[in-house]
Amino acid sequence: MRAVPAGPVIGLTALLALLAALAGTVGLGGAGWLAGAGCGVVGSLLLARSLARHGVAVLGPADRVTLTRAVLVGGVAALTADSSGGPAPVLVALAAVALVLDRVDGWVARRTFTSSAFGARFDLDVDAFLILVLSVQVTRSLGPWVLLIGLARYAFVAAGWWLAWLRAPAPARYWCKVVAATQGAVLTVVAAGVVPGYLGVAAVAVASVLLAESFGREVWEKSRRRSVELEPNRVVVTLLGKQVRAG
Numbered sequence: 001m002r003a004v005p006a007g008p009v010i011g012l013t014a015l016l017a018l019l020a021a022l023a024g025t026v027g028l029g030g031a032g033w034l035a036g037a038g039c040g041v042v043g044s045l046l047l048a049r050s051l052a053r054h055g056v057a058v059l060g061p062a063d064r065v066t067l068t069r070a071v072l073v074g075g076v077a078a079l080t081a082d083s084s085g086g087p088a089p090v091l092v093a094l095a096a097v098a099l100v101l102d103r104v105d106g107w108v109a110r111r112t113f114t115s116s117a118f119g120a121r122f123d124l125d126v127d128a129f130l131i132l133v134l135s136v137q138v139t140r141s142l143g144p145w146v147l148l149i150g151l152a153r154y155a156f157v158a159a160g161w162w163l164a165w166l167r168a169p170a171p172a173r174y175w176c177k178v179v180a181a182t183q184g185a186v187l188t189v190v191a192a193g194v195v196p197g198y199l200g201v202a203a204v205a206v207a208s209v210l211l212a213e214s215f216g217r218e219v220w221e222k223s224r225r226r227s228v229e230l231e232p233n234r235v236v237v238t239l240l241g242k243q244v245r246a247g
Helices: 006-025 030-054 061-082 089-111 117-142 144-162 174-192 197-246
Strands: none
Touching (some): 006 030, 030 061, 030 117, 061 089, 061 117, 117 144, 117 174, 117 197, 144 174
16 A cells, blocks of 8 residues: 655644644634635645655655645634634734745755755645635635635636646746735735725735736746747648648
């Protein structure tokens, strides 16, 4: 039988411990427990699958930091599901620590020379889910349009199911990390309720524009690369067509 990777098991155990701590301190209810535990189980299964797909047996130093972030995001999801909609200091604190650690895991990967395709994908998935959860929290004060930010990454992935060229790897761009960090920071500040409503709307609107520009550029670059790759085939087909007509 295939051994169960330790990383997913440790992550799920840590998340359950965090949920228990939240239940004892802020009174996390049934909805929060259900959401948090559900995120833990699904996340652990996806992590185990990703480890197997990339042929990774043990989490590296940076991956452990990312796993810690994933546990914190599970706590944010639990509090969001259980929240009454008002400012949630604990939720904001967990999200803020997760955002700070987003800078740490990349630094650790570079210092320990353990950067990998698996680690980059793991980091991206945790970022995307944190932004989705925070956007759900912010909809309570600004409205459902904020969900466009949280669903953007998942809509892009879904589009790749029908358009294979969208799944092609793209060169890493630092700007993408800047935009992702901006989304998380803006949503966390708005969720904290420390800025007036109109400033929150303006900040989220600017963040939405930056996100649209980032995804738009990636789609354009992949489309252009696809056109360049198809051009030689078009030339061959054209030449073959001329030869057939000439014959």
